[in-house]
Amino acid sequence: MYIGIDIGGTAIKAGLVNENGEILYKKEIRTRAEREYKDIERDIIELIKDLIKRSNEYGKNVKSIGLGIPGIGDVTGDFVVYCTNLGWRNVPLGKNLKSQFNLPIYIENDATVAGLAENVKGATKGSNSSIFITLGTGVGGGIIIDGKVYSGAHGTGSEIGHMIVGENFYDCNCGNNGCLETFASATAIIKYTTKIIKHGNNDTLILEKTGGDLNKITAKLVFDCAKEGDKVANESIDRMVKYLSIGIANLLNTLDPEIVAIGGGVSKAGDFLLEKVRKQVGSYLLYKDIKYADIVLATLGNDAGLVGAAMLGKYK
Structure with a gap:
């Protein structure tokens, strides 16, 4: 089971997703983008805690946490390099989540993750490229x-x-x-x-x-x-x-x-x-x-x- 977080300027969507790309549980909160980075990070941590609790109810372990952002992350998954509509530059979101949850953390651009989703279970499913x-x-x-x-x-x-x-x-x-x-x-x-x-x-x-x-x-x-x-x-x-x-x-x-x-x-x-x-x-x-x-x-x-x-x- 995997956790996905879709961070947007208006809303943050989070969910538990199985191996086949099917959403088992999802939750959405307002981003309130005018706030400080730390406040938004705190909300994301609470969302992840809730999702991990839900995964335990399914009797499944969470294998990793992935985040889609309207910007770019560094290749290590430690930092959001920039995220214009949230005013983030070089914030240690991935690093802090790794420390908090001891799980692999992946950060990618929101369009990139949408492309992956289409490849897993959408319009491009079954294609290699x-x-x-x-x-x-x-x-x-x-x-x-x-x-x-x-x-x-x-x-x-x-x-x-x-x-x-x-x-x-x-x-x-x-x-x-x-x-x-x-x-x-x-x-x-x-x-x-x-x-x-x-x-x-x-x-x-x-x-x-x-x-x-x-x-x-x-x-x-x-x-x-x-x-x-x-x-x-x-x-x-x-x-x-x-x-x-x-x-x-x-x-x-x-x-x-x-x-x-x-x-x-x-x-x-x-x-x-x-x-x-x-x-x-x-x-x-x-x-x-x-x-x-x-x-x-x-x-x-x-x-x-x-x-x-x-x-x-x-x-x-």
């Missing part, structure tokens, strides 16, 4: 190679959202220009749609549905209008699809995985998005006549972080 791309406020990724999580020699690998794919009209939060995140995220869709409307493209359902208030534009709204045939919305979505397809093709040319799963809030556009991406990716590949990775939608949703964090103990 897979890539998970999450499209939300930003773009994240998880890479599985030979059935194991890949995060690089220094723990900073699989930052798919910061692959440079072109020149953009605004810089990424990381300071670079041209990151995939600035083309393919929900934020990117909103920014580009707002830009082209401000430049005179006023004949659009988007203005009608927002009452002319550009601050009310959402990625979902743009997709909905694109499905209705709106020209402005389709221009924005087609641009997003182009650069997402370039990013995926770069990954396929480099790693040649068996399957790619797309998750996150933007993926709720479903087959409308998926079919557009499938049609474009092939045109950017080096070997166009050889079978390449299937591209599918992720299936696990909100439980992916918890399951994947727990499974680090088995597949790291």
Whole structure:
């Protein structure tokens, strides 16, 4: 049995997960991210104590504790190197948990653990190599190679959202220009749609549905209008699809995985998005006549972080 902790800016989800990636028990508390690190660490320790008590009721020992974080951990599992939305830098979370519980501790990026979860019991299950791309406020990724999580020699690998794919009209939060995140995220869709409307493209359902208030534009709204045939919305979505397809093709040319799963809030556009991406990716590949990775939608949703964090103990 394994413990998984999914640490987010809004909530901390914790659970007991069996060998097959099935959640046996889970609990959720508010993060209250404005607090000091030590206060949040104390909450995590209490959650783990509760989970260990529950595992004893099942008559099972906990083999390890895995944590998914919106940031990166060091390769030893001792420190969270940074976690921007919690204001953490080089905090000894793993080190302190090892001391407290005398169990193996694993810390990985939240998108990486979600990718592992999809590989264990989701859309990429059964594959030996897979890539998970999450499209939300930003773009994240998880890479599985030979059935194991890949995060690089220094723990900073699989930052798919910061692959440079072109020149953009605004810089990424990381300071670079041209990151995939600035083309393919929900934020990117909103920014580009707002830009082209401000430049005179006023004949659009988007203005009608927002009452002319550009601050009310959402990625979902743009997709909905694109499905209705709106020209402005389709221009924005087609641009997003182009650069997402370039990013995926770069990954396929480099790693040649068996399957790619797309998750996150933007993926709720479903087959409308998926079919557009499938049609474009092939045109950017080096070997166009050889079978390449299937591209599918992720299936696990909100439980992916918890399951994947727990499974680090088995597949790291």
